[in-house]
Amino acid sequence: xxxxxxxxxxxxxxxxxxxxxxxxxxxxxxxxxxxxxxxxxxxxxxxxxxxxxxxxxxxxxxxxxxxxxxxxxxxxxxxxxxxxxxxxxxxxxxxxxxxxxxxxxxxxxxxxxxxxxxxxxxxxxxxxxxxxxxxxxxxxxxxxxxxxxxxxxxxxxxxxxxxxxxxxxxxxxxxxxxxxxxxxxxxxxxxxxxxxxxxxxxxxxxxxxxxxxxxxxxxxxxxxxxxxxxxxxxxxxxxxxxxxxxxxxxxxxxxxxxxxxxxxxxxxxxxxxxxxxxxxxxxxxxxxxxxxxxxxxxxxxxxxxxxxxxxxxxxxxxxxxxxxxxxxxxxxxxxxxxxxxxxxxxxxxxxxxxxxxxxxxxxxxxxxxxxxxxxxxxxxxxxxxxxxxxxxxxxxxxxxxxxxxxxxxxxxxxxxxxxxxxxxxxxxxxx
Amino acid sequence: xxxxxxxxxxxxxxxxxxxxxxxxxxxxxxxxxxxxxxxxxxxxxxxxxxxxxxxxxxxxxxxxxxxxxxxxxxxxxxxxxxxxxxxxxxxxxxxxxxxxxxxxxxxxxxxxxxxxxxxxxxxxxxxxxxxxxxxxxxxxxxxxxxxxxxxxxxxxxxxxxxxxxxxxxxxxxxxxxxxxxxxxxxxxxxxxxxxxxxxxxxxxxxxxxxxxxxxxxxxxxxxxx
Numbered sequence: 001x002x003x004x005x006x007x008x009x010x011x012x013x014x015x016x017x018x019x020x021x022x023x024x025x026x027x028x029x030x031x032x033x034x035x036x037x038x039x040x041x042x043x044x045x046x047x048x049x050x051x052x053x054x055x056x057x058x059x060x061x062x063x064x065x066x067x068x069x070x071x072x073x074x075x076x077x078x079x080x081x082x083x084x085x086x087x088x089x090x091x092x093x094x095x096x097x098x099x100x101x102x103x104x105x106x107x108x109x110x111x112x113x114x115x116x117x118x119x120x121x122x123x124x125x126x127x128x129x130x131x132x133x134x135x136x137x138x139x140x141x142x143x144x145x146x147x148x149x150x151x152x153x154x155x156x157x158x159x160x161x162x163x164x165x166x167x168x169x170x171x172x173x174x175x176x177x178x179x180x181x182x183x184x185x186x187x188x189x190x191x192x193x194x195x196x197x198x199x200x201x202x203x204x205x206x207x208x209x210x211x212x213x214x215x216x217x218x219x220x221x222x223x224x225x226x227x228x229x230x231x232x233x234x235x236x237x238x239x240x241x242x243x244x245x246x247x248x249x250x251x252x253x254x255x256x257x258x259x260x261x262x263x264x265x266x267x268x269x270x271x272x273x274x275x276x277x278x279x280x281x282x283x284x285x286x287x288x289x290x291x292x293x294x295x296x297x298x299x300x301x302x303x304x305x306x307x308x309x310x311x312x313x314x315x316x317x318x319x320x321x322x323x324x325x326x327x328x329x330x331x332x333x334x335x336x337x338x339x340x341x342x343x344x345x346x347x348x349x350x351x352x353x354x355x356x357x358x359x360x361x362x363x364x365x366x367x368x369x370x371x372x373x374x375x376x377x378x379x380x381x382x383x384x385x386x387x388x389x390x391x392x393x394x395x396x397x398x399x400x401x402x403x404x405x406x407x408x409x410x411x412x413x414x415x416x417x418x419x420x421x422x423x424x425x426x427x428x429x430x431x
Numbered sequence: 432x433x434x435x436x437x438x439x440x441x442x443x444x445x446x447x448x449x450x451x452x453x454x455x456x457x458x459x460x461x462x463x464x465x466x467x468x469x470x471x472x473x474x475x476x477x478x479x480x481x482x483x484x485x486x487x488x489x490x491x492x493x494x495x496x497x498x499x500x501x502x503x504x505x506x507x508x509x510x511x512x513x514x515x516x517x518x519x520x521x522x523x524x525x526x527x528x529x530x531x532x533x534x535x536x537x538x539x540x541x542x543x544x545x546x547x548x549x550x551x552x553x554x555x556x557x558x559x560x561x562x563x564x565x566x567x568x569x570x571x572x573x574x575x576x577x578x579x580x581x582x583x584x585x586x587x588x589x590x591x592x593x594x595x596x597x598x599x600x601x602x603x604x605x606x607x608x609x610x611x612x613x614x615x616x617x618x619x620x621x622x623x624x625x626x627x628x629x630x631x632x633x634x635x636x637x638x639x640x641x642x643x644x645x646x647x648x649x650x651x652x653x654x655x656x
Contacts, residue, residue, distance in 0.1 A: 082642060083642075084640075084641075084642055085642070086640065088514070089504075089513065089514035089515050089516075090554070092554075092555075093554070118551075119551070119554075119557065132464050132468065132469065132472055133464075134464055134469050134473065139463055140463060140464035140469060141461045141462070141463065141464055142461060142462055142463070142464045142468060143460070143461040144461075147460045147461045150458070150460050151458065151460060172633035173633040173634055173635040173638075174635050174638055174640060175635055175640065175641050176635045176636060176641040177641060180641060180642075200457075201457055201458060201460060201461065203457075212475055214472075214475070218551065218555070218557040219551050219557070220550040220551050220557065220558075222475060222550070270472070271472050271473075273473065273475065275477075277477060277479070277481075278477075279475055279476075279477050279546075280477070280478050280539065280540050280542065280543055281475070281543060281546065281547070282543050282546070282547040282551075285538055285539050285540065285543050285602070286532065286537065286538055286543070286547075289602060291525065291530060291532070291537075293526065294526065295525045295526040295601055296601050296602070296603060297537075297601055297602050297603075298602075298603060298604075298605050298606065298607075299602045299603065299604060299605070300604055300605050301605040301607065302605065303605075303607075305607070305614075315635075315641075342619070342621070346628070346629060347625070347628070347629025348624060348625060348629060349623065349624055349625040349628065349629055350621070350622055350623065350624065351619075351620070351621045351622075351624070352621075380629050380631075384619070386619065389615065390615045390616065390617055391614055391615050392614060392615070392616045392619045394611075394614050398613075398614070402610065402611055405528070406528075406530055416629075418631060418634075426634060426635060426636050427634070427635035427636075428631045428632075428633060428634050428635070429631070429632050429633035430629040430630060430631055430632060431629070431630060431632045
């Protein structure tokens with residue numbers, strides 16, 4: 001989005017209110033403290049339940065390659081990227097959101113990873129794509145995709161978070177669902193060439209200090225990247241999660257800058273210029289600078305700080321029953337690996353250690369769980385990530401103390417979910 | 432006298448470690464970029480003017496181009512049409528509750544204006560403006576923002592970088608590691624961290640702006656238990 005708006009237009013559809021009405025009616029019918037139920041039409045058909053033999057146990061299913069490229073079950077059709085139309089003026093310079101509330105583990109499926117475009121999805125024929133490296137180098141290069149694939153390869157799992165993730169929440173709780181409040185993030189395994197290796201092939205001159213990667217799409221995205229990052233862990237990637245990049249993620253080539261704001265991960269990468277000063281492009285002056293209350297603005301805020309969110313339960317993933325409850329969430333830090341995650345059930349008054357499960361990788365999403373017995377009382381759920389540098393995810397109030405309300409980007413404040421006695425969950429703030 | 436093979440291996444390993452970073456032998460992949468190829472793509476501009484193409488324009492010429500190519504989205508005076516970005520105005524709002532961030536009120540460098548217009552505008556027809564047209568549109572935007580007072584003043588590759596924007600001095604390098612040092616905290620509070628029970632101060636539901644389908648999905652969908 002050009003800038004996430006804090007408030008939408010005044011006129012809006014009212015379906016949410018009509019849902020609330022029906023919810024109230026149902027709640028009245030089944031009595032206080034009970035859950036609003038699944039609609040009658042959605043009640044499972046008893047003919048497929050024991051002791052009956054289900055229909056799929058008696059007939060043959062589709063044969064192999066009826067789906068040459070597999071898709072999720074039709075019963076998972078609502079697990080999709082979504083957008084929020086009022087956020088931006090055009091769909092071609094806009095953002096969609098990863099359905100975090102329905103995902104598990106740490107790897108985002110390629111078809112669900114959020115998108116952020118500034119000139120739409122470029123559809124590039126790899127045979128007609130070129131990567132040019134020039135500027136302060138001994139030998140300016142033109143590389144085909146085939147050329148890039150001849151360099152020694154690396155694999156790396158890393159999260160990519162938009163600098164504006166949670167940006168709509170600076171002034172208060174606004175969107176009801178972690179897909180919308182935290183879904184400008186994905187985490188995949190990239191395969192590609194260390195950028196260092198490509199720069200060595202061109203031969204850096206001694207005064208090489210900055211790089212300008214540029215995209216081949218109509219926005220010609222450009223950012224200034226310091227040479228230290230390029231020589232450290234930057235990758236020019238052509239595969240994600242084992243297959244070629246998807247067009248919406250930069251096919252055939254993209255830049256990967258682990259831990260740093262997503263805007264710099266230039267997609268459809270076609271050019272890398274080497275220079276001795278930053279360029280101060282539009283995307284690091286007008287945008288991706290953090291305006292503070294005194295009128296000063298931070299520039300070059302590259303690293304994404306430690307952050308976490310409870311994905312389930314959450315507004316789009318309500319609780320269904322009392323008793324033993326699995327709380328699942330994600331934590332990440334652009335400064336290193338997650339060291340621990342704490343969970344609070346009472347709005348941050350008391351904290352308990354969550355359980356990390358699965359790989360805990362440097363600058364990657366990390367899955368945490370917290371199991372507890374829910375007695376049906378209202379809860380104020382929070383999670384708090386701590387990374388290996390000792391950075392503790394701050395509250396939104398603490399961030400606002402430093403940055404006010406208009407810095408747009410880098411909102412890594414602690415999220416609160418209010419669990420209602422009927423299992424519904426809402427995005428709230430507490431004090 | 433007896434040479435330990437292990438020693439030799441370790442010594443070799445050490446040697447490899449030592450030379451690895453400098454060992455970047457060329458693999459001779461790819462080919463040299465020609466000056467023509469570089470010229471075709473190398474259009475970026477820096478604040479000191481490096482990269483500016485030879486050319487010139489004025490606000491008066493820019494006004495005509497802007498009305499034809501830009502005003503349908505950005506408004507006749509850069510005020511923005513509908514949801515599209517405002518390019519002019521906003522002076523004095525940057526410290527307010529509702530900052531209006533435009534070329535005049537917020538952007539630090541004129542070079543960025545030229546560079547971005549030349550590479551990425553008009554939206555949907557990028558890289559169709561000539562250098563002269565871009566100088567003119569840039570001049571018009573400076574005129575709309577009261578940076579240039581004379582609509583016939585010629586902006587060119589020699590003087591563009593000498594024109595200063597009022598907000599240039601208000602940008603500073605990321606200082607989170609020092610300014611927000613308190614967030615690095617070895618022992619965060621675990622118990623009785625708030626003086627009293629947490630109270631709700633803000634609710635997303637009150638705003639009712641989440642997309643419809645997601646709200647429907649938020650209904651508890653399991654049988655009553």
